[in-house]
Amino acid sequence: MNTSVSILVVDDSLLELQMTVGYLRQYFEVHASSSGERALEMISTHRPSIVLLDVNMPDLDGYEVCRRIRERDKHLKVIFVSAYDSTSEILKGYTVGGNDYIVKPYEPIILLSKINQAIADETEFEQASHSSADLAMEAMTSFGELGSVLTFLRSSFRITTVEGLANLMMRTLDAYGLETCLQLRTPKTAINFSHQGATSPIEDELMSRISKMPGRFAESGARMFVNYEHTSLMIKNMPFDDDVKMGRIRDNIAIMLEGADERLSMIAIDVSIQESLELVKHTHQSIVNDHMVMIEQNMDELKAALLKLDLNNDQERELQEIIQNGKQALSANFEKMHDIEAQISKVHELVQNNLDSDKHAQQAPGSIDLF
Incomplete structure (x- = not known):
């Protein structure tokens, strides 16, 4: 159990309050309140890490409780829990300063995930230095x-x-x-x-x-x-x-x-072109390599087959010449394929250099035009 994190659960439904508190006590220090007024008193005496706040309560609704919390504390994490799913309701929660909004009914693991996310976000955002x-x-x-x-x-x-x-x-x-x-x-x-x-x-x-x-x-x-x-x-x-x-x-x-x-x-589109060029380049290289391996294997198989055939010298020379001519034709085709590969690499390099130079221009001091 993480005792460094305390959760205040606020809900006027005693059954839901009991179920939520029982589940969360496996992981955190948990306090409970069945009314908004009591919750505000508890926060003033013992500030929790996170407030789980029901929206629909009889004395003070969750939105008013959150608004009063924000008058005192700008950074306390408030997670609304509500059966209302409309955008206008979520916007109400956001307007009064809520950090998150969970719609009932929910799986307990979702609630735990939301709380862990709020804990992870507890540290203040660092202000980016002005370049x-x-x-x-x-x-x-x-x-x-x-x-x-x-x-x-x-x-x-x-x-x-x-x-x-x-x-x-x-x-x-x-x-x-x-x-x-x-x-x-x-x-x-x-x-x-x-x-x-x-x-x-x-x-x-x-x-x-x-x-x-x-x-x-x-x-x-x-x-x-x-x-x-x-x-x-x-x-x-x-x-x-x-x-x-x-x-x-x-x-x-x-x-x-x-x-x-x-x-x-x-x-x-630029990213898609770059990814497509990269894929074409690797696919082409893979095809060339596979064909080279297949040719070498076929040549070895042909040579082994010639040794087993009972051929005279003229027949063997004729077959060797046919094999050699075929090998030369294949070599010529592979040279063309290598030319294509070189062109693909050149286009890919131009695209990459253009992207890199653009990124450098974005980062360089004074790179934004003034007119």
Whole structure:
């Protein structure tokens, strides 16, 4: 049992409370409360590592309890447990400061997994040091909001990785003073990013739902959601009280995300081309090697067969000549195959060098164009 981790379980259902506490006591120090008011008192006297918080309670619901927790403690991990599965309910939990959201009924192993993930995330995210490229991006904002978008589009042309594109987008969004979560999707995976560094589990769930949103834009409270084919964005602090500023941001972000969506498609194509070239190269080499082995084996078998045949000298010379001519023809074909292999290697090297130079350009100080 991990006694360094304490869990506070809050649920007005005594049966569910007993079942959850009984299960978790195998692994952690566990405390229990059947009301929100009592839970707040317990937190003030003995801060737990994690709070498992039921949403539907009679005195204070889980959302209000979490809101009061956040007034006192910004870092305490809060995991909501609820029978409600709608996006609006999950968004409520996120809005008041929840770190994760589990829908009832759930398997105990899922609960344990969520708790272990929260424990692993307990350490503060390290603030990334600003490179000179970061400073250049910050300085770029003096050219104005539209300049930020145009510079993003120009800089994105040389980006060759999903992570590189995400970093460029987050720096541009930071220049607007926006707090955001971003999801970039390729045919193989979907990756989430946050202005804080890593996304929380509840943010991951929200980004997954936003990606299935039918329209381009949606709003909820101070949040705006933007969704394209390969790119989704959640803005947490949209200035809805300033119509002019909000309109500018909305227009510029639409341009930026449309450009990012196109660039993400090209990155996926570039990676696919590189992987295909690598596969063709290895497959071709394997075929050549297999044929060389087969020819050598056939030649040995033919020579052994000649020794067993009762042939005169003229017949043996004739067969030897036929075999030799066939061997020369095969050798000529293999030379052509080696020429093809050399061309494949050359194309693969050009693609790889281009990708490597692009990555170096992304990392090099001052590599972002200013106009």
